[in-house]
Amino acid sequence: MAARTRYAPDRGLTARMTATMFLLGLVFVGFVAAIIGIGAATHASDAVIVVFAVVLAGGFAIGSLFYSDKIALSTAGAVEVSPNDGKDAAYLHGIVDRVCALADMPKPRIAIARSPLPNAFATGRNADKAVLCVTTGMMSSNFTPEELEGVIAHEMSHVAHKDVQVMTIASFLAIVAALLIRFSFYGELFGGGGRGRNNNNGGALPIFLIIMGVSIAVYAISFLLIRMLSRYRELAADRSGALLTGQPSALKSALVKVSEGINRIPTRDLRSAEPLNAFFFAPAAHLTRGKSLSTIFSTHPSLERRLAELDKVQQQLNQAR
């Protein structure tokens, strides 16, 4: 059937994302095995800090999942709007209504943030609790309705893909590792020395060092993998958004305009938007052009990469029957 080929999933992207998540899972399993091994070789009191770190990290993850909408909105200084709150709000609601009707999704709450930076983000732990936030810079006349709609379709794809949940779960490991680095550092300072003197077999003192070393390695690897996963999910959202609106070119030109706008704005504004980067349509720190080391650390793919992937969508939609 023609419909099946026109909207076929991108196998390459799926394969790369699967590989990334598999590696992340592998690091997780290796980490747990190492901790259990260390725990078995030492006293129960050392295992307590590991349990404590896991519980605390779980608390962080659940907390950030439940309050993600409130935290993101207050960080961005965004205000929720209803369709009666003026012309811009009514227009935004109109676009979101249509995108949601096309995608058969519940309508999210909508917020507008006062910022000259053209950008948008969506957050919230599930589709029913989602919030879509657009900056006033994005609502300006620089963007055509099709471009704004492309950006909104991209954000709604993040909601449909449950990206907030997936990334929170993916980050869980990194939070545990980061906590263990800190705990073992303090453990070494205050507990380790005293115990080493009482226990002359020499086993207790290096335990903290081993935990610290393992944690640092796990943190570094999972950090890179999470960034990689984030970039793949951006590409997936670009793709779904463009397929939904049927206008990949509008999304492309919106991407170019957003990145140009971001590069023009002074750094003072950029710093205030930084913590939210992972959720934004395009990161506020400049979009990297070309290949460099910074590509592996960034939450978003390069502009060229995103445009190239959208070219594929364009060809797919335009293929003959």
Add this chain to the structure above:
Amino acid sequence: MGFLDTLLGRTKPVPPKLDDLFALPSAAITLDAGTGFKPTGSGSVCFRPVEGRSFSDVQKEVQELLDMDSGKEGGLPVEATKDSYGFTWLVSSHMSDQLDALVTDLHAVNSSLVDAGFGPQLLCTLVAFRDDRERRLGLIYLYKRGTFYPFAPLDGERRDNALELQVKGTVGDDLKWEPDLARWFPVWGAPGL
């Protein structure tokens, strides 16, 4: 969406549900009996155009197909308009007593787009009604949900919610109504209304 699709960041485009549209003619009789609203004979299909030649060819074919039909029955040609949100509306006009023919026309648009593989682009269909006091009413069919909702615009972008709920109550089970009121979105200035 399945667990695997969530994990891999895939969304399947939602195929449209077409069959429930044919409940409209019988519901229109109930509506007339209960509220005095009669079909005006005009209706429209709203869809998201896809960029590129493939889609514009399909759209041209659909228009030619409908124009051929309307020529035979003395109807008006099909009119395509683009709204401020970038959606295309194909407006088909018939005599006010030819609701069956209108629904057949609207269905022809749907099935042409679906056959060409553009089913996910369909947004909604609107059939216009009017009463003796010249009040306007649209019954809107949401393709992705397979449900209807009423839309009664007043002057100055306000809607007559009381009338909309009255219509829903009057027609009752003759149509599948959209239960989620948040999805009853307004279509201000919709062509044909």
